Amino acid sequence: MTGQDSDDAVPAPPWERSRRRSAQVRVPLTRERIVDAAFTVLDREGYDRLSMRQVAGELGVAVSALYAHVAGKNDLFQLMYMRLFDSWVLPEPDPERWQEQVKDFARFGRARLLEHRDMARISMAQIPFLPELLPQVERMMALFRGAGLPDPVAAAAGDMLSTFIDGFAYAEAMWEERRRNTDVGSWDEMRETIKGYFDALPPERFPHLLALSSMMFEETNDERFEVGLDIIVRGLASYIEPKDA
């Protein structure tokens, strides 16, 4: 869009450089600014073209300058992951509404991931036990244990839910990329193509696939996400012995 001032950046002539240097406040490089730039590049170029050089270019800075603030690309990814989730305030656990709270938790996580293109690919490779994110994990565990889940189930449920959210968003990013590479215009067009592929299958060999193809591709991602969420929450609920019965 507005890549005009960052693309063919002719270096400023020497007699201007000192003026420019003193004119602009020479905003110092910080981890925060680097992470900002990384998100900008990610959203514009996608995961595959997110490189240290691109980030440096976005900031108008040499590549090597980044390494004074960031240990490396992996470290940058970790910072992006933290940026995405450290402002996440989970609600006070309410045992009466735990199912809806768990679902809201998952919805929020997916929404955050989808805010930035290909973010799930970065998130997937991160380990959710960074010190900065422990309060969130703690809240989640409080939610599960408060609901009355047995400890082994509560412990597994966290992993499970994170995996589901990440994996689902990852798959969404995957399809989105495939659509982009196929030069198919809209999502509806893409869905039509896929559905056509399935409907052309020999019915005697793939009866169930044909029966389900509408379910798999006519529903929106949101609907499919909700179904998956419901499966998990129902599974969790089955471990809670009813108090009054």
Added chain:
Amino acid sequence: MTGQDSDDAVPAPPWERSRRRSAQVRVPLTRERIVDAAFTVLDREGYDRLSMRQVAGELGVAVSALYAHVAGKNDLFQLMYMRLFDSWVLPEPDPERWQEQVKDFARFGRARLLEHRDMARISMAQIPFLPELLPQVERMMALFRGAGLPDPVAAAAGDMLSTFIDGFAYAEAMWEERRRNTDVGSWDEMRETIKGYFDALPPERFPHLLALSSMMFEETNDERFEVGLDIIVRGLASYIEPKDA
């Protein structure tokens, strides 16, 4: 281990080359041999060092030779994914034992992924609707529908289970890589380190994490996988209205 004949491969002198060419049968390059070599490199070097040049080197061949048989690195990954799962024969669906069948399905998938180092990272990026794998998907859907799951749930269950298997194996590979990079000797040592980290947390701020830390890290991966599996299967079962009641 036995990298002696592939490491510093001195090129054969010219007077030997024609003899070598006629002596060995000059086994032709095929997609199968390329995939074999890719698995060899993957197991020995890991995902990050799996490059086209390494695969070519493993075969004693120039890099560009690969591109006559394989469209690119992504295509090679797809072939590896297919190789892993196309010999997979799912059992005839038995509605009486569907829960155990679903679990066996998941166990087999995870076991296959763990056969090769970092394989989950490759598998994750693949889309399970390759033509060669449709019979497996069909069988899986037959399993779900035969069990009596409503169609939307059956459709979501496949995605869900694949995501769980891939995501779980991915996380396992992640921890394994982290262990390798930390130069921690054994897994037990690693677990001890992590458990020490959690046990050092302030108890008043992270009571639930502390209570669950033993669950999360003393259990083996197999046990945690089984718990996750049980959550999903129970969730699915909750959609089946009991026939006799």
Added chain:
DNA sequence: CCAGGGGGCAGAACAGTGTTCAGCAGAAGC
């Protein structure tokens, strides 16, 4: 007000990467 450190950045370099392309050796066919 000026000299001297020191931190932060630039530039170049290293060792890789995926992918493409012109060219050549050898086997297959006539």
Added chain:
DNA sequence: GCTTCTGCTGAACACTGTTCTGCCCCCTGG
């Protein structure tokens, strides 16, 4: 025997993450 054609080689292009040396500028001490 000659030609065609396939399948491989070698080199090249445009990148990548990371490191190292050196320089410039700002802040400090005098």
